[in-house]
Amino acid sequence: MREAQRGSAAALEELFRAHWARAYRAALLVVGDAAAAEDIAQESFLAAVRALDRFDRRRPFGPWLHKIVVNRAIDWGRARALRRELDLEDVAEPAAVEPAVAGERSEELAGALALLGPEQRAVIVLRYLLEYTPGEIAELLDLPRGTVNSRLRRGLDRLEEELR
Amino acid sequence: MKVKEALEQVPVDPAAEERAWAVIGAAYARRERAHVARRRWPLVVPVVAVAAVAAAAYSSPGRAVVDAVRRTIGVEHAAPALFKLPAPGRLLVSGAGGTWVVAADGSKRRLGGEGQASWSPHGLFVVVARSDTLAAVEPARGTVRWTLSRPGVLFPRWGGTRADTRIAYLSAGRLRVVAGDGTGDVALARAARVAPAWQPERHVVAYATPRGRVTVVDVDSKAVLAVHAAQGARELAWSPGGKQLVAVTPRVVHIWAGGRHQLLRLAGVQAVAFARDGRLALLHGRNVFVYGRGEGGNVFTAPGRLAGVAWSPNGRWIVTALPSADQWIFIGGRRLRAVSSIARQFGGHVSLDGWVSGT
Numbered sequence: 071m072r073e074a075q076r077g078s079a080a081a082l083e084e085l086f087r088a089h090w091a092r093a094y095r096a097a098l099l100v101v102g103d104a105a106a107a108e109d110i111a112q113e114s115f116l117a118a119v120r121a122l123d124r125f126d127r128r129r130p131f132g133p134w135l136h137k138i139v140v141n142r143a144i145d146w147g148r149a150r151a152l153r154r155e156l157d158l159e160d161v162a163e164p165a166a167v168e169p170a171v172a173g174e175r176s177e178e179l180a181g182a183l184a185l186l187g188p189e190q191r192a193v194i195v196l197r198y199l200l201e202y203t204p205g206e207i208a209e210l211l212d213l214p215r216g217t218v219n220s221r222l223r224r225g226l227d228r229l230e231e232e233l234r
Numbered sequence: 235m236k237v238k239e240a241l242e243q244v245p246v247d248p249a250a251e252e253r254a255w256a257v258i259g260a261a262y263a264r265r266e267r268a269h270v271a272r273r274r275w276p277l278v279v280p281v282v283a284v285a286a287v288a289a290a291a292y293s294s295p296g297r298a299v300v301d302a303v304r305r306t307i308g309v310e311h312a313a314p315a316l317f318k319l320p321a322p323g324r325l326l327v328s329g330a331g332g333t334w335v336v337a338a339d340g341s342k343r344r345l346g347g348e349g350q351a352s353w354s355p356h357g358l359f360v361v362v363a364r365s366d367t368l369a370a371v372e373p374a375r376g377t378v379r380w381t382l383s384r385p386g387v388l389f390p391r392w393g394g395t396r397a398d399t400r401i402a403y404l405s406a407g408r409l410r411v412v413a414g415d416g417t418g419d420v421a422l423a424r425a426a427r428v429a430p431a432w433q434p435e436r437h438v439v440a441y442a443t444p445r446g447r448v449t450v451v452d453v454d455s456k457a458v459l460a461v462h463a464a465q466g467a468r469e470l471a472w473s474p475g476g477k478q479l480v481a482v483t484p485r486v487v488h489i490w491a492g493g494r495h496q497l498l499r500l501a502g503v504q505a506v507a508f509a510r511d512g513r514l515a516l517l518h519g520r521n522v523f524v525y526g527r528g529e530g531g532n533v534f535t536a537p538g539r540l541a542g543v544a545w546s547p548n549g550r551w552i553v554t555a556l557p558s559a560d561q562w563i564f565i566g567g568r569r570l571r572a573v574s575s576i577a578r579q580f581g582g583h584v585s586l587d588g589w590v591s592g593t
Contacts, residue, residue, distance in 0.1 A: 083255065090255075094250065095241070099244060105419075109383060109419075112254040112257055113382075113383050115258045116383055119258060178240075179237070179241065194237070198241055226237075229237070
């Protein structure tokens with residue numbers, strides 16, 4: 071981080087490569103749309119680059135980035151129902167994007183996750199993919215810890231029902 | 235159930251990672267260049283500024299230009315600052331000093347840094363392109379409604395109907411279209427570096443191709459509605475009723491309307507703009523011409539080259555810029571108003587991106 075702040079492109083690339091996959095996966099699991107997840111992860115990194123000078127090096131980069139990613143993904147999920155979609159897929163550039171989730175188990179899980187609300191999905195992803203504690207999730211999402219715990223519990227119950 | 239294990243099996247598309255890195259690496263490189271430039275400016279600026287002022291004041295050609303400008307529309311007749319617009323509405327401008335909305339009373343709101351901008355069809359929003367980002371901004375408060383990251387975003391143009399809008403823009407040599415709420419972004423075709431133009435109240439866009447054609451396409455049905463030859467097209471515009479499409483090329487101005495093709499043989503037209511009543515203003519070097527509704531001809535000649543043209547929403551005024559005198563000139567029939575010190579007020583030269591109704 072120090073080197074990236076000083077202008078080292080190689081250091082920034084290292085930071086990007088180290089965090090991209092988890093950021094993208096987290097966004098994908100919250101929004102369930104590969105193109106949107108790519109945009110969200112990309113815009114989150116851009117926001118991080120723009121704020122690089124203000125970043126406090128004593129704090130870890132990951133949680134800072136994940137907070138941006140997950141909050142943007144939640145906003146996207148909330149707004150999607152209100153948005154009109156443009157049906158132009160067949161003239162789009164080949165996106166070269168794999169199916170959203172490959173592998174039977176993760177495919178089933180992704181399908182079950184899609185049945186949850188974006189807020190619940192975010193909590194599950196933060197807990198089980200990014201491995202934050204409920205206390206850390208509460209801080210990242212600016213929620214009471216009790217709310218995080220109840221969302222986790224209800225989310226897991228629902229997933230279990232769907233996957234039974 | 236091993237949730238974590240399953241979640242970690244979600245594949246990450248390597249192409250997505252590379253696309254993202256291309257955008258982020260480029261944004262970082264620009265940030266670094268800006269840092270270096272900022273570090274150098276304090277030393278360079280005074281030297282350059284003194285040299286430029288001295289050159290302008292003491293070189294005889296420079297002196298002649300300054301004097302000629304003063305004699306005609308002239309600095310002494312120009313308002314020292316923009317106190318109000320001569321007609322109701324809001325003027326959108328953009329340049330090195332940022333994107334600005336100027337209200338009828340002359341008050342200005344800065345919507346962010348350097349970029350290209352255009353109004354939504356009814357002036358409710360502004361779309362701004364800044365290097366790798368397309369952003370929809372609410373102009374009254376400057377609130378960013380959404381952003382989209384794409385490499386090298388250029389020439390955003392907002393069209394469609396009040397209920398269902400679309401934004402066309404260029405990125406990486408392709409014409410792309412996104413819905414007005416920032417969703418459904420797709421690439422449509424390869425395109426030349428020319429601003430696309432929306433047919434009013436429809437989801438039909440005209441764009442210039444790299445092979446010297448102007449193509450008209452319905453973005454919903456994907457049907458190509460027309461392909462016109464127009465080598466070197468550099469500006470496109472639809473008439474307010476959507477019946478005429480104009481393409482400006484270095485040598486002629488093409489006008490297509492209902493199967494008819496007309497040519498206006500006027501070389502060197504820089505810009506065009508339609509008034510709400512269908513009159514067409516053309517910017518040609520130091521001249522502004524207006525055609526339509528039974529009239530046609532020169533309405534203004536400036537002492538220097540003009541840049542940019544826009545009509546007031548009520549169609550009574552035209553605004554153009556005279557960069558050599560750092561002025562905007564408002565032409566209202568026989569009335570003429572000039573405002574000086576534009577660069578100081580807007581942090582640099584700005585382009586005129588549209589004048590719409592509303593407050």
